[in-house]
Amino acid sequence: MGKDVIVACDFDSAEKTFEFLDRFTEKKPYVKIGMELFYSEGPSIVREIKKRGHKIFLDLKLHDIPNTVKKAMAVLSGLDVDMCNIHAAGTTAMMTAALEGLTREDGTRPLLIAVTQLTSTDQESMERDILIKDDIKNVVMHYAMTSRNAGLDGVVCSPAEAEAVHAMCGKDFLTVTPGIRFADSAQDDQKRIMTPEAAKEIGSDYIVVGRPITKAEDPVAAYERCLREFVD
Numbered sequence: 501m502g503k504d505v506i507v508a509c510d511f512d513s514a515e516k517t518f519e520f521l522d523r524f525t526e527k528k529p530y531v532k533i534g535m536e537l538f539y540s541e542g543p544s545i546v547r548e549i550k551k552r553g554h555k556i557f558l559d560l561k562l563h564d565i566p567n568t569v570k571k572a573m574a575v576l577s578g579l580d581v582d583m584c585n586i587h588a589a590g591t592t593a594m595m596t597a598a599l600e601g602l603t604r605e606d607g608t609r610p611l612l613i614a615v616t617q618l619t620s621t622d623q624e625s626m627e628r629d630i631l632i633k634d635d636i637k638n639v640v641m642h643y644a645m646t647s648r649n650a651g652l653d654g655v656v657c658s659p660a661e662a663e664a665v666h667a668m669c670g671k672d673f674l675t676v677t678p679g680i681r682f683a684d685s686a687q688d689d690q691k692r693i694m695t696p697e698a699a700k701e702i703g704s705d706y707i708v709v710g711r712p713i714t715k716a717e718d719p720v721a722a723y724e725r726c727l728r729e730f731v732d
């Protein structure tokens with residue numbers, strides 16, 4: 501399963517998104533739609549991008565009571581997204597409810613992956629604000645294991661964590677890794693980065709790449725470079 505480059509379409513309008521996607525005339529990239537684009541354009545943006553032949557990772561990071569998440573997931577499943585996500589902190593009951601909501605009458609469903617600890621949370625803020633006193637690496641691994649036991653397909657994690665997640669949860673448990681930069685490109689605000697080639701070596705299943713492609717002078721060439729380094 502997997503091994504693909506997911507392009508983070510962090511644009512604030514459908515117009516800018518289509519202007520960007522129109523450049524890809526041959527292979528249509530797997531696209532990540534985040535909260536900004538989804539909340540500004542609504543479900544029609546998902547339908548439109550699907551119609552153009554792209555796979556979609558809808559990155560809305562749901563976290564609510566199980567019944568609410570189950571019903572929301574049924575809506576996303578009806579939109580025919582290929583991958584979506586929830587917070588593992590919502591507990592096993594929420595994760596299993598999400599899976600139920602996602603599963604269509606014919607038994608098929610989009611991939612469901614978990615957010616463990618957001619990379620914006622560090623040891624200090626985790627201890628101070630959410631009273632989790634354990635080592636943050638143990639917390640990430642614990643969430644990964646809980647997600648696997650609940651039947652989810654994988655986690656979003658930093659490339660540096662992908663190897664440990666696979667060692668603990670098995671090779672088939674997907675690792676979806678942002679924080680990707682070419683050896684010769686800007687780091688932006690990403691703290692822990694890895695090249696597509698290194699992410700392939702450590703066994704990432706999907707890399708999520710935003711600015712190195714969206715802000716490149718030639719986005720199609722940058723995307724093709726990612727494919728060459730990560731997939732070929």
Ligand code: C5P
Pocket residue numbers: 508510534618619620656657678679680688690708709710711712
């Ligand atoms: O532009 P860049 O390649 O940094 O974009 C990475 C994408 O992955 C963004 O959409 C960002 O929100 C997302 N992401 C991340 N780190 C996480 C989770 C998601 O960079 N831990």
